[in-house]
Amino acid sequence: MAEAHQAVAFQFTVTPDGIDLQLGRDVLRHLYLSGLIACRKRLITLKSSVLSGVYPASPSTWFAVVAVTLGSLYGKVDVSFGLITKISNLLPGQSVLTPVSRTAVSAVIFSSGVWVSGILLYRQVLRMLLSYHGWMFEPHGKRSLKTKLWAGCMKVMARRQPMLYSFQMSLPRLPVPRLEDTIERYLQSVHPLMDEEKFSRMKSMAHDFQKDLGRKLQKYLHLKSWWATNYVSDWWEEYIYLRGRGPIMVNSNYYAMDFLTVSPTTNQAARAGNAIHAMLLYRRKLERGLIPPVMALGIVPMCSYQMERMFNTTRVPGVETDFLQHLVESRHICVYHKGRFYRLCLYDDRTLLSPRQLQTQFQRILDDPSPPQPGEEKLAALTAGDRVSWAKARSDFFSQGVNRVSLSSIEKGVFFVCLDPDALGHQEEDKNSLSVYAKSLLHGNCYNRWFDKSFSLVVFSNGRLGLNAEHSWADAPIVGHLWEVLTYCN
Template identity: 35%
Template sequence: MTVASNGKSQSHGRSKKMRPPFPLARKFPSKLERWTYRTFNGIENRLWPFRPSVFSSSLIAITAYNIRVPTNFLMQSIPSFDNKYLKIVKTLAVSFGVTYIPVFIVRQLLCYVYFSYKGFLFEDPKKPSLKTKIWGIFRKFLSFVSPPQLESCDRLLPRMPVPKLEDTVEKYLQSIEHTMNKDEYNIVKEQAEQFLKEEGPRIQRYTKLYSLLVDNYVTPFWVKYAYLYGRSPLLINSSVGHGDLFEDAPATWAYRAAHIVYIEYMSHLAIDKQQYKPLGEGLVCSRHYQNMYAVTRIPGEEIDYRDDYGISKYVIVAFEGRLYRIDMCDENNMLYSIDDLSKIFYELLNRGLTPIEDARGKIPALTHDKRDQWARNRKKFFLENETNKKALAEIEAAVIFISLDKEDYGHDSQKPEKLSHFLLNMLTGDGTNRWVDKSLNYVISQNARAGGTTEHSIADGAEFDHILENFVFLDTEYLEYPPIEEQKQIEKIDESDKNKLKLSRELEFDVNDEMASEIDRCYEAHLKQKDDLDLASLIFTEFGKGLIKKCGVSPDAFIQMAIQLANYRVIKYPQLIVIILLITLGSRQIRLDLRARFR
């Protein structure tokens, strides 16, 4: 069953018991509506596990009591005022204090007792300790009585601890001991001992002081120096590739595109409204979710920065060298249904325009460049040209960037190279079909296969996986596809549809000779990098993460050790070529993350 934007249902065989992981919106919120729900959510997150309705009712009751009995103990404990306005302020202050103190105490207990408990991480789940059992019972009770919103628990999570300097240095030396020869290791060990005696203690004091002022002293430095200061091209070096399921989607090209865009847009609005269910009932920080959609990494000559555009009404689509804007709602802000979007994509795919094969059809290649050079080109060719500046603004504020790819991707057990080719293209693109700066790029092939690329500075594996898990559920279980022949009938567009729907609009660019030369240079440079990348895929089903956990090792650590072992064997035995770039552990979903965040 496909849920239409007008609230009606289009029956496609969905089970009535199915529920989406988050509400599917019907209308794009106005500025007032967005301000209202964001304000309400902000208040609720500062009161959780108490609800605003409970808090406000208590506040009103206590205020009424203080007005009715102004001689009570609390009112008498504060000096009286002759001024009537000061009396009102006094009454409200006392009432608010009395109402909020229990909230404050409960939240502090949750922070320093419930959320700080980590014993369950180190115990056998089949034989938990009494502490863990009590903690687990309380967790279920809390989640049932007051289920948190996406960001309800973020302010209650414990601060990132500062480890002992000696322990950090010791673990570092242990981690490199077997990757260096004896002489190299002794040099590093001597430098480490010198660091402990000289600048180390001073830096440690600064770190402890800084950690008292923020709840996480690591993330800002990590994002800044590990990502935003990086000057290398993002594709291959930093960005993450991802793919959909092994099975082919039972869909036409246009209908599959409509499905994907609809789901991702619902996800975009649900995150903004904090209707996403938080991981672990709030045990995992969720602040990165706001970076997933309508966010662009802006290049700088020395350091990049991220620009968050809030919520957006449209996506940008690349097809045959042209870029198009596709709106997600009509003039009345009513969101289009999947069927409506399929008509819009069908019209775009069948517009019959000649593909652009020269530099004008490769404009996104400029984003594949080194970050400092892209920053200079962005300023010269876009910000200083009114036509291109307008197009750039639309691209950077879009929810996601979509590429409609004429290649056929997929998986064939008899031809494993087919899957490797698919994943390689999800990671690298073809040099023209990714706007690299966008937080999320999606690729939809002619045979309805889907994948894409994610800019890595916005988030980590946990958020990516959560988004994709919800996507897979909605795509395969909740919003089922009608038969192919029915899809073909649905997506056909007539004159009444053209009058009712906002069809895709092509973005205009002004490409001069200098810009064309830079586009060609960036394109050729990216092709060289792509050709220099070897990727082989392995679909491994003999065992999965469950068995690995029984061995007392995390799946992430297991894969990283496998990669290190492969590297060791390559170095020790040059005649062996061992490439492990993708391992899928008992999962339906293919996941590629070159930073070794494999599931």
């Protein structure tokens, strides 16, 4: 209904003189707002990239270095030991710039070089510190002197409050293990699964591989490791996850539970509104890089790359391999309730809807008595089956027309929301309640979860929450970080 109403603002008719195009005031306003939001988002992203890229420095430190250098020249002290003079002599346009202007420009160039050199030196030192892994193998509470000194240096290096991607350029590359060590670990892992005859044959094959083909492949790995920070992550994503042709429901997707004994409210619409509003605030901080990176032991930064695909991401099926579709911007969610799909806009122009406004929208969905359209109720079962069948069905039935528009609304949403009519959760008097709760989050009835979305938020009729997450775009700790923030705030 909403799409049909908005379409009135855009009209065209075919006349003998050509096409008569008429744009209503509403559609022009929406075009203007879309462009404004896109520009604002690009500026925010640029600002975040700059601040993360120069960490631990900042633009203010650059101004400070320039001011100190210019001040020293004013006081007749050359902190550059003659480099500013050499830079001034190399500057073009000697006849255009005055001697004072050339000196000032040279001082700015020298100061910028010192500033950038400090950042690069910091990154190199931090990368060297992060290459130390001895702390992983020492028992808790029994740290060696070397590890204590290392931890002290790490605290000093990460003293300034970092942004989400501040340490990305300082993380060491994943080292390529020795071929001999890889084969030895493989043989140790398969030995308990084989009898002596099969293991002896496998050992012989492993040694033949090590002498011939293994050495060639090892050289390719080293070559890739020179230009890729992680030589295995893209292959792991594609061959372990995206090329799997079996159902991702149960086999790949996982779930997260709500607090078992604490519930802020039993009102389903209110809980959904509060949770989704908190998630969108989290997304805003994520996009601006304002979330601090996850730190092991509070001092070792973890890679934050996977977090950028948490929202606006869908796994799209293919015949041979799936692919991940990630949108830079999305302003709606898709809601499923009693076999019906709803497209719910999250913003009023540029303003995020409040929890109360979202609650009102969800209550309208819950109160809607309309029945599902033919084929609508069990549409999501396609995402629960094998990937080849889903890919062919998508190509045959969702490549054009209304079906394509409807599927696009689901796949381009921020995430998927399921309003379940069941009242599930942990109950002391029912020993099976936890199992029923977990099974509902893991697979539901196989057609009330959209398993391809980055995650589906499940809200039960008693106000309990749950989450079903697709695995290929990130590991579980990434979703766990979102879930901890959400459950803490709600």
